[in-house]
Each structure stands twice: as C-alpha cells, then as structure tokens.
Amino acid sequence: MNEGIILVDADDASITVSWPSIGKPSSSHPTKYTLQYRPSTSSTDNGIDSGGSLLYNSLATDITSTTARKRNLTGAGHGFWFRVSAATKVKTGNPAPLKRSGASLDKSSMDYVGHTYRRSFKVLTMMEQSRRMQAPVARLDRSAVSPSPNSYVAHVSWAPYQEEEGVFLGFKLQMRENSGKVGWSTVAKCLSGTEVRKKNLTSRHGYMFRVRPVLQGETGGSESNLDMSVSEGGNVVPFSNASDVVGARRDKARSGGSSSSDLMKLFKNLPKNALFSKGGISKVSLSDAFANVDLVFFYASAHWCPPCRKYTPQLVKFYNDAKRFHASNPTRAKSVEIVFISADHDLNGFKNYYATMPWLAVPFEADTREHLMSWMKVTGVPKLMCLDGRSGKILESNSVGRALDLTRFSKMIK
Numbered sequence: 001m002n003e004g005i006i007l008v009d010a011d012d013a014s015i016t017v018s019w020p021s022i023g024k025p026s027s028s029h030p031t032k033y034t035l036q037y038r039p040s041t042s043s044t045d046n047g048i049d050s051g052g053s054l055l056y057n058s059l060a061t062d063i064t065s066t067t068a069r070k071r072n073l074t075g076a077g078h079g080f081w082f083r084v085s086a087a088t089k090v091k092t093g094n095p096a097p098l099k100r101s102g103a104s105l106d107k108s109s110m111d112y113v114g115h116t117y118r119r120s121f122k123v124l125t126m127m128e129q130s131r132r133m134q135a136p137v138a139r140l141d142r143s144a145v146s147p148s149p150n151s152y153v154a155h156v157s158w159a160p161y162q163e164e165e166g167v168f169l170g171f172k173l174q175m176r177e178n179s180g181k182v183g184w185s186t187v188a189k190c191l192s193g194t195e196v197r198k199k200n201l202t203s204r205h206g207y208m209f210r211v212r213p214v215l216q217g218e219t220g221g222s223e224s225n226l227d228m229s230v231s232e233g234g235n236v237v238p239f240s241n242a243s244d245v246v247g248a249r250r251d252k253a254r255s256g257g258s259s260s261s262d263l264m265k266l267f268k269n270l271p272k273n274a275l276f277s278k279g280g281i282s283k284v285s286l287s288d289a290f291a292n293v294d295l296v297f298f299y300a301s302a303h304w305c306p307p308c309r310k311y312t313p314q315l316v317k318f319y320n321d322a323k324r325f326h327a328s329n330p331t332r333a334k335s336v337e338i339v340f341i342s343a344d345h346d347l348n349g350f351k352n353y354y355a356t357m358p359w360l361a362v363p364f365e366a367d368t369r370e371h372l373m374s375w376m377k378v379t380g381v382p383k384l385m386c387l388d389g390r391s392g393k394i395l396e397s398n399s400v401g402r403a404l405d406l407t408r409f410s411k412m413i414k
Contacts, residue, residue, distance in 0.1 A: 003181050004116035005082050008067065009210075009242050009379055010230050012129040015121050016069040016242075016379070019084050019113060020181035033063040034085050036112070037070055040078035040120035047081040047114050056083060060367055062269055066180035068374050072345055079120030079228060083112035116183075119228040124238055131237045134159055135379060136173075136209050138246040141197055148200045154207060154246045157195035161213040169214045178205040178245045184226060190214050206248030208377075210239045241379040244397045262392035263290060266375060270368045275339065276361040280354055289360055293389035294334040295409050297399070298376060300383040302343040303353035308382045311400060312356065315384070318404040319359055325406065334410045337389065341372050343381050388413055 009016040023031050036056035040047070048054065059070055073080060115121070124132075136158035144153040161168055170190035175198065176182055187198065187209075201207055210230075220234020231238035264286050267273070274283040290296060299315065301308040315338070322336040338359035344350040350364040362369045376385055386396040386409055395412040396402070 004113050005084060006116050006181075006183050007121045007226075007228060007230070008176070009069075010121065010123050011132075011241070012124045012126050013073055014069055014071040015073055015080060015082075015123060016067065017082050017121070018067040018180045020179075021066060022084070022086050022113065031064070031086055032061070033066070034061045035059045035063055035068050035082065036084075037080055037082045039080055042078055045078060045081070045120065046118055047083070047120065056081075060370060062367065063371065063374070064268075065371075065374050067377070068370070069378070071343070073123050079122040081115065081120050083114045085112045117227040122229045124229070124231060128231055128238050133161060133211055133213065133237075133240040135241040136211050136243045138207070138209050138243040140246055144197055144199070146199045146201070148202070151200045151202045152247055154198045154201055154209075155195065156198060156209045156243065158211050158240070160194055167216050169216060171211050172214050172239075173209065173211050174239065175207050175209045176242075177203045177207055178248060179203065184210070186223070201247055203247065204249040206245040208242040208245050210242050212237050212239045242377075245377060263296060263387065263389065266372060266392070267362075267368055268371070269366075271363060271366055276354065276363060277359075279357065280351060280361070284360065289337065289339075290389055292335060293337045294413060295336045295395075296387045296389040297336070297338040298341055298372065298385040298387065299338050299359075300341045300343055300373060300376060300378045300385075301353075301381050302345075303349050304345065305343070305381050311382045314404060316356075316358060318406070322406050334406065334413065335389070336406070336409075341369055341376070341378075343373065343378065386412070 003020045005017050005019045007015065008018045017035075019033075021031065022033065036058050038054065038056045041054065045054075059068065070080075070082075136156050138154050138156045141153040141155040144155075146153045156173070158171070161171070170192050171194070172189055173187040173191055173196065174184045175187050176184045188196070198207075198209075215237065218234065218236050221232035221236035223232060225231065225233040226239075229238070267275075267286055270286065272283075273286045275286065275289050276282075277284045301312060303309065319336065319338055322333070326333040326335045340354055340357055340359060340361035342350045342354070342361070342364055344353060344364070347364050354361050362372060376383065382400050384399040385394065386399050387394055390413075395409070399409075402408075
C-alpha cells in the first residue's frame with residue numbers, strides 16, 4: 001500500500017484528511033504543506049489534474065500540521081479529491097496571497113501526494129448525519145496500570161443510543177493513532193456497554209476513537225467503504241465524529257523552555273499580528289492581547305449552530321464576571337481572555353455572530369483561522385479549549401459541558 005492522504009472524518013458539509021510527513025522536518029523548521037482539492041466529476045474520475053473541471057484549487061500553502069479540515073463542501077455526489085505537497089512559492093506575477101480556492105501554485109502535479117486508496121472522499125447526506133451518535137469522550141486513566149512498560153491506558157465512554165427496543169444490538173468501536181499515515185482499525189465489533197479501557201497504548205502522537213450503533217437488519221455495509229467515507233454503506237449508521245486526541249506528548253526539544261511566545265506561535269501568519277476586538281470595531285496586537293493573561297480560551301463556534309447560540313450567552317456571563325472579579329482583585333483573581341475562532345460558513349455570518357461577543361477574534365478571512373481549527377482538532381462545535389496564558393500549555397481540551405467556574409480553571413495552573 002502506498003502512503004498518501006487518508007480520510008479521518010467527515011460530516012454533511014466537511015471532510016478532515018491526514019497525510020504522512022513529507023521530507024525531514026525539524027523542530028526549528030517544520031515542513032509547510034500545500035493542500036489542494038477538487039470535486040470528483042464522475043464514478044470513473046481517478047483524481048488526476050487534467051485542466052478544466054479537473055483543475056485543483058488551493059486550500060492553504062503554509063500548513064505545518066499533517067491534518068486539515070475542509071468545510072462548506074456541498075453538491076458533489078461523486079465526492080472530493082485532495083492532494084498535498086511540501087509548499088513552494090507562488091508563481092511570479094501573482095502577488096495575491098493564497099487564501100482562497102482558485103489560486104494556483106508553481107508546482108507540477110508530479111510533486112503532489114494523492115489518496116492512499118484511489119477513491120474519492122465523500123460527505124454524508126443530511127439523513128446520514130442526523131443518525132450519527134455524539135463523539136465519544138476519551139481521557140487518560142491514570143488510576144489503571146497498563147501491562148506493557150512505557151504504555152498508558154485510555155478510558156473511552158459514550159452516550160447510550162436511542163433506538164426502538166429490540167433493534168439495538170451493541171456498539172462498534174474503532175480507534176486510530178493520531179499520525180498522518182495511520183488509518184482506523186476496529187477495537188470491538190459489538191460492545192454491550194458504553195465505556196471501555198484501552199490498554200497498552202504507546203504512541204507519543206496519541207489516539208482518537210469513534211463509535212456507531214450496531215442494529216438488527218444491517219445490510220449493504222462493508223468496512224472497505226471506510227476508505228472513502230465514515231459510513232460503511234447500505235442502511236448502516238455512520239460512525240460518530242472522532243473523539244479528542246488522548247495521550248499525545250510533545251517532543252522535549254519542542255516543548256522545553258515554553259513561554260507565552262509558544263502561544264503566539266499558534267497565530268503565525270496572522271495579518272498584521274492583530275486580532276479583532278470590540279465586535280470587530282477595532283484591533284489589538286497579539287503582544288497586547290495576551291500580556292499578563294493567566295488563562296486563554298479558544299472558542300470555536302458558529303451562528304448556524306443552535307447549541308452554540310445557547311452556549312455563547314453563558315460564556316459571555318463567565319467572561320464578564322471574570323473580568324470584573326480580576327479588576328477588583330488583581331492580586332487574587334486570575335486574568336482571562338477568550339479568542340473566537342469562527343466556524344461560520346461566510347463572512348456575514350461571522351460578523352453578525354461576533355457582534356454579540358465581548359472578547360477577541362481571529363479575522364474570518366485569515367489562514368490562521370483554519371490553522372487554529374485544525375490545531376484544536378475541531379470536529380464539532382461549540383468547543384472551548386483552555387490554555388495556560390503563560391506557557392501555551394493545553395489545560396483542558398474542551399470545557400463545553402463542564403462548569404464555567406473561574407476557581408476550577410485557576411486550579412489547573414501550577
């Protein structure tokens with residue numbers, strides 16, 4: 001099997017892909033990748049770029065991660081093709097930055113790596129999306145002892161599946177190492193419970209998990225279809241979104257001596273190194289935005305998402321209360337800042353939604369926004385990631401569904 005791009009996740013409007021490292025990156029000079037895509041035109045389309053409707057469009061030219069998500073994918077019944085390569089400069093005479101699809105690169109198609117399996121990746125139908133379970137929750141289980149040396153245990157749990165009595169049989173669970181060249185594998189074909197402990201995990205990249213219900217009368221499905229979709233096909237319920245990554249460890253060379261500059265590095269290529277503030281009326285520099293801030297939250301959300309619209313007012317109250325508390329007790333209370341990272345489908349949606357928020361935001365049209373969404377491994381919204389403002393260390397990968405309590409967050413800082 002040739003190494004190439006694999007499908008990590010998909011829903012009814014987006015696809016997440018991953019690929020193996022290309023070249024020999026270093027901690028000081030990580031490889032930057034160029035990622036392109038195009039709709040598949042027919043069942044016989046093999047993904048080759050031959051001009052016209054078969055011309056690839058650029059998504060980004062400076063990705064340092066080996067995972068990326070493309071949103072707003074609609075209207076391609078035959079799926080989508082992706083390809084990736086080490087990034088190169090834009091053609092001379094085309095000074096415009098490659099922010100939008102349609103930009104071209106001075107690269108031969110021979111320089112690109114395509115799909116591992118020569119099958120286009122497919123989004124789900126709205127009906128398929130509505131039948132999916134919520135993503136499982138994965139966390140390190142430090143109370144359990146793993147049998148193998150230098151290994152760890154992950155506790156994975158998920159919500160019960162609501163289905164007519166007598167139809168539900170169990171749950172099928174899959175996992176994958178969070179590495180660009182590793183696909184999904186089945187852990188169990190039919191579990192009766194809603195939690196497992198997975199032992200003997202050793203990868204420093206960590207692991208993610210997904211689950212689906214097993215129902216009576218399943219027909220037409222095959223695991224081979226998972227090369228191109230999160231659904232096995234037929235009348236089988238698709239797999240859930242992937243869990244957050246559990247067990248990932250930073251390289252010592254990259255994590256040693258961390259400071260607030262590590263937080264700033266996440267905003268690489270941010271236009272003028274400035275974030276929006278006051279609902280988009282003004283801007284603030286990165287250095288000022290995070291100066292003397294103890295707790296930083298990245299808030300991935302969208303106006304089209306009902307749970308997001310319900311959660312945002314709660315977060316506004318937490319933010320305003322934290323600001324007031326710190327102003328009145330600066331030596332006792334931790335300082336807080338929130339950065340909105342939009343998952344909206346268009347600029348107007350972003351503007352209207354951000355106008356309701358009192359915190360900072362990444363400009364909608366900045367490549368940094370997609371980079372941060374990928375870095376956060378956003379598979380669903382809302383998602384609220386809590387970081388140590390002094391070191392950039394992730395304190396809680398997703399605080400949604402947990403208490404918005406400043407005291408609780410403050411205890412996470414050592």
